[in-house]
Amino acid sequence: DTEVTQTPKHLVMGMTNKKSLKCEQHMGHRAMYWYKQKAKKPPELMFVYSYEKLSINESVPSRFSPECPNSSLLNLHLHALQPEDSALYLCASSQDNSYLSTDTQYFGPGTRLTVL
Amino acid sequence: GNSVTQMEGPVTLSEEAFLTINCTYTATGYPSLFWYVQYPGEGLQLLLKATKADDKGSNKGFEATYRKETTSFHLEKGSVQVSDSAVYFCALSGGYNKLIFGAGTRLAVHP
Numbered sequence: 001d002t003e004v005t006q007t008p009k010h011l012v013m014g015m016t017n018k019k020s021l022k023c024e025q026h027m028g029h030r031a032m033y034w035y036k037q038k039a040k041k042p043p044e045l046m047f048v049y050s051y052e053k054l055s056i057n058e059s060v061p062s063r064f065s066p067e068c069p070n071s072s073l074l075n076l077h078l079h080a081l082q083p084e085d086s087a088l089y090l091c092a093s094s095q096d097n098s099y100l101s102t103d104t105q106y107f108g109p110g111t112r113l114t115v116l
Numbered sequence: 117g118n119s120v121t122q123m124e125g126p127v128t129l130s131e132e133a134f135l136t137i138n139c140t141y142t143a144t145g146y147p148s149l150f151w152y153v154q155y156p157g158e159g160l161q162l163l164l165k166a167t168k169a170d171d172k173g174s175n176k177g178f179e180a181t182y183r184k185e186t187t188s189f190h191l192e193k194g195s196v197q198v199s200d201s202a203v204y205f206c207a208l209s210g211g212y213n214k215l216i217f218g219a220g221t222r223l224a225v226h227p
Contacts, residue, residue, distance in 0.1 A: 004159075031213065042205055042217035043160065056212065090159050097213035102148035102167060105215060107159040 003027075004108035006091050012114045015081060021111045023074040023091030031097035032074040033105060034066060035090040043090055049074060050097050081115045088112050118143045118210045122218035125203075129196055129225050137191040137221045139180075139206035147208040149173075149182055149189040150215070154203045163191075163204070196225045 004025045013019050023032065031050050035043035048056035049068040063085075065077040074091055088110045094103040123138040141149065148167045152160040164173030169184035178193045189206060206218040 006159075040220075042220050043215075045214060048212070048214075056214070092160075094213055099211050101213040102209040103213055104150075104162050104165060105213070107152075107161070109159040 004091055004093055004106050006089075006108035006111050008111055009109070010112050010114075012116065013078065013081065014116050015083075017081075018077070018079045020078065021076040021089055021091075021113075023076075023108055024072055025093040025106070026072055027093060027106070028071075029093035029095055029106075030071060031094045031101075031103075032068065033092040033094075034074070034076050035092065035107075037088040037090055037110070039087075047076075048097055055097065078113075081113075083115050086113055086115045118147065118208060118216045120206050120208055120216055120218035122204075122206050122221050124219075124221070126222040126224055129223070131198055131225055131227050132195045133225075135191070135193040135196045135200075135223070137204055137206075137223070139189045139191065139218060141187050141189065141206075141208050143187075143208055143210065146184075147210060149180070150207045150209065151178070151180055151189070151191050152205045152207060152217075154205065154220075156202070160205065196223070198225050198227055201225045 034046040037043040046060045047066045052068045067075040090110045091108040092105040094105045119142045150165045151163040153163045164175045166173040166182035172181045203220045207215045
C-alpha cells in the first residue's frame with residue numbers, strides 16, 4: 001500500500017479563520033513533507049519532518065504552523081491566511097530524508113484551499 | 117545550485133503518436149532523477165525514476181534514460197493514449213531528499 005491520504009479535499013476559509021489540514025500514511029515512512037502548489041506551477045516545498053521532528057522550514061510565514069503528532073500523521077495549522085495563500089496543498093512521505101537519501105516521495109491527492 | 121529545465125508545453129498529440137518530453141538538469145554530485153505525473157484534480161504520482169548514470173526507468177510504456185554526459189532525462193512513449201493527458205514533472209533529488217521540480221509540461225492527447 002503506497003497511499004497517502006489527505007483531508008479535507010476542499011477547504012474555503014476567511015482571513016480570520018483557523019483551520020487545519022491533515023495527512024496520514026501507513027507505510028512506515030519516517031519523513032513527511034508539506035508542499036504548496038499554485039495553478040500551473042510545480043510544487044514548492046514548505047516543511048519536512050524527519051522522525052517526527054521538524055528538519056526543514058523553507059522560510060514559510062508563521063501563519064502556517066506544521067505539527068507531527070506521531071509517525072503516521074502530519075497536520076498543517078492555518079491562521080490569518082491571505083487570499084494569495086489559495087493553492088493546492090500536497091502532503092508526501094518517504095522512507096527517510098537523510099542527506100544522501102534519494103527515496104521516492106509518495107504524494108497525497110492534496111487539499112484545495114481557497115482563502116476569501 | 118541544482119535546477120531542472122523542461123520543454124515548454126502544452127504538447128498536443130494525436131492518439132498513438134510518439135511522445136518525447138525533454139528534461140535537462142544542473143546538479144552537483146549524482147542526484148536521482150524522477151518523472152512525476154499529475155492528472156487533473158489529483159496529486160503527483162511517481163511515473164519512473166533512475167538513480168545512476170545509464171539507468172533506464174520504465175513504467176506503463178514510458179521510458180527515460182539517465183544521461184550524465186548530456187545531463188538529460190528525456191521522457192518517451194511510443195504510442196500515447198487519451199488517458200495519458202496530464203502534466204508531467206521532471207525532478208531531481210538533492211540533499212536531504214529535497215525534490216527540485218521542473219516547470220511541468222502539459223500533454224493533451226486527442227482521439
